[in-house]
Amino acid sequence: MNDAVFDAGALIAVEKRSRKLALLVDTLVANQRHIYVSAGVLAQVWRGHARQHGLGALLRTDAVVVVQIDKPAALQIGLMLAKTHSRDVVDAHVALLARQLNADVFTSDAADILHLDTRLTVHTI
16 A cells, blocks of 8 residues: 545545545554645645544644645646646645655545646545
């Protein structure tokens, strides 16, 4: 099993207590895999509401790694967006992380991620 990159849809599914995502998270943790989350994805989803208690608990575990967009990543994201005629910086960061980490992407919109990089392994949640 590979590490995972979660997009906003995956984090929202965690927030909504999706059984499918709970099983996935349990499997990743049991196999000592990581869940990578772009800081941009976290900003899209996090509102600090009480209903996000489960998501907050997941974010506090060692399994989750939140990744910033640094200068080298920003340059690569810009090139990816130019190549694919896309505009979504956050989706591009998700795709870049998955490529760099050889990780699977878990998303609610596989088409957006695959448009950025058709070589990725993408799972629709």
